[in-house]
Each structure stands twice: as structure tokens, then as C-alpha cells.
Amino acid sequence: MTAIKQAPTLTGVDGTDGALAARADSPSFRDTLTRYYSLTKPGVLYGNVLTAAAGFLLASRGQVDLWLFAALVVGTTLVIASACVLNNVLDRDIDGVMDRTRKRATVTGSIGARPAVAFSVVLGVAGMAMLVAWTNWLVVAVGLGGFIVYVVLYGMLSKRLSIHGTLVGSVSGAAPILAGYVAVSGVVDVGAVLVFLAVFLWQMPEFYSIAIYRHEEYARAGVPVISVVRSIRNTKIQILAYTVAFVASTLLLPVFGYVGIVYTVVMGAVGAYWTWLGVTGLRADDDDRWARQMFRFSLVAVLALCLMVSVGPLLP
Known part of the structure; x- marks a missing residue:
């Protein structure tokens, strides 16, 4: 009988099996899926x-x-x-x-x-x-x-x-x-315009807050965000202005009858606190810390908006 020849193996410089090393280096299906996700x-x-x-x-x-x-x-x-x-x-x-x-x-x-x-x-x-x-x-x-x-x-x-x-x-x-x-x-009616406007305005203080605490990174990358092109002080003023505009836009929904008093009370309270937080930024000593606070509360604000917009028509 003819002896069965064993396929040659690839051996690494450290004596390890090269085929095994190659398999170890290649990502698993789960890893690949996670990367694409x-x-x-x-x-x-x-x-x-x-x-x-x-x-x-x-x-x-x-x-x-x-x-x-x-x-x-x-x-x-x-x-x-x-x-x-x-x-x-x-x-x-x-x-x-x-x-x-x-x-x-x-x-x-x-x-x-x-x-x-x-x-x-x-x-x-x-x-x-x-x-x-x-x-x-x-x-x-x-x-x-x-x-x-x-x-x-x-x-x-x-x-x-x-x-x-x-x-x-x-x-x-x-x-x-x-x-x-x-x-x-x-x-596209009044309600469509108002919800579009609210989310549009919400993004401005949200992103401008990021632009402050990641100011150095944007400067290195050459991205002309407001905090790099203008100044931190100017960015703070813009944040406050857009925050007030966001609050005003959210409170127009009850004016046109799309939601009721519960929505108005909740979004009024959220808006008042976010506006107050924006005002404190004008005299904040630690800009990065304040900007992170503004960003974190922006997430609270948009979650509150989505929740109250969803259930607002069903409540008083």
C-alpha cells in the first residue's frame, strides 16, 4: 500500500503551527458581525x-x-x-x-x-x-x-x-x-412642522455642547465647528439661544391643540431646567464640565419630548 502523505504544515518562527495562528488571527463570525453593526x-x-x-x-x-x-x-x-x-x-x-x-x-x-x-x-x-x-x-x-x-x-x-x-x-x-x-x-400640516422644528432646534445645543468639550479634537481634525472658528463664549451664547427656541417650539404643540396640560407641564419643567442650565454656562469656570452637563441633559430633553409627544394626545 502506498503511504498516505501528510499535508505540510506551516510553522511560525516561534515553532507554532502557522495554520492555527492564522485561524487565531482571523476574526470570528460574531466579531465580524459586531464590527459591521x-x-x-x-x-x-x-x-x-x-x-x-x-x-x-x-x-x-x-x-x-x-x-x-x-x-x-x-x-x-x-x-x-x-x-x-x-x-x-x-x-x-x-x-x-x-x-x-x-x-x-x-x-x-x-x-x-x-x-x-x-x-x-x-x-x-x-x-x-x-x-x-x-x-x-x-x-x-x-x-x-x-x-x-x-x-x-x-x-x-x-x-x-x-x-x-x-x-x-x-x-x-x-x-x-x-x-x-x-x-x-x-x-405636511402644522403638527408636522412643529415636531420637525423641535427636533431640529434640539440638535443645536446638543451638538454645540459636544463642540465645547471636544474642542481640541475638532481643532486637530480641522473641522470648522463653532467653538473652533468663533470662541467658547460665543458657542455658549448660541447654546442658550437655541435652547430657548427649542423650549418655545415644544410649547406650541398645546397651543394648536395637539397635546394637553400634562404634556405642557412636563415639557415646561424640562425646558425651564435646561434653560437655567444654559444660563449657568455663561458664568461657568469649567467649560468642559458644564458642556457635558448640557449634553447629558439634552438626552433627557429629547427622551421627554418623544415620550410626551407619543402619549400626549391621550392625556388631559
């Missing part, structure tokens, strides 16, 4: 989907079409995820400089630009297909418009070229709540 910016993703759900529930006023709600939420989630993945690809140069983003998969190279773009396309096509099939043309238009604004007008252009990049980005950030509302209403 991280490209969707889960924090940003779910925050935006929450506002879409809130807009939907406000317009529904207790009469929820569960199939339409599911189509809106899943379709919107996929479209936003697609935009976030593509933004990661475009921002590799900036992300590599900033501490909070330098470990992203598109920066480290654990996921290449080409597979990331392919992932984005799959997500985007699937999401838009759901919106086209099961929602209305207004939702599709808002979704497509939000995608273009975020990826092109914000990510590729204004973020890198203008101090007003945050204003442009806030348009796309307010698109989900508008999409949720018009999915039910089928029209």
Missing part, C-alpha cells in the same frame, strides 16, 4: 428611530396601524443605518484624529471601504424598498431627502467647509420625526 452608529441610529416612532404616535392619536408602524420603523432604521455606514467611510480621515472615533472599524482597517459601501447599499435599498412598498410618497421623499442631506450636504460638504455644518446636519436629524408623522397624516 458598529458601523451603523447604534446610538445615533436608535435615537433617530425613536423620534420617528414618536412622530407616528402623535399623528395616530391612539389609532395605531401596526403594519404601517412596523414598515415605517424597520424601513427608516435601515435607511438611517445605510447613511451612518456611508458617513463612516467618508469620515475616515477625521475619525482617525479624534479620540472617540479612532477605533472605528473603517479607521483601523478591520473593515475596508469597499465592503462597507456594499453594506450601506444593501441596507439603503432594503430600507427604501420597504418605505416605497408600505408607506406613502411623503415618507419616501423625506427619507431620501434626509439621506442626501446627511451624506452629501453635511458629511461631504458643510461639515468640512462651513461653520454652519451643524445647521445642515440638523435638517437630516429632524427628518425621522417628520417621516413618522406624515406616514400617518399623509400631509
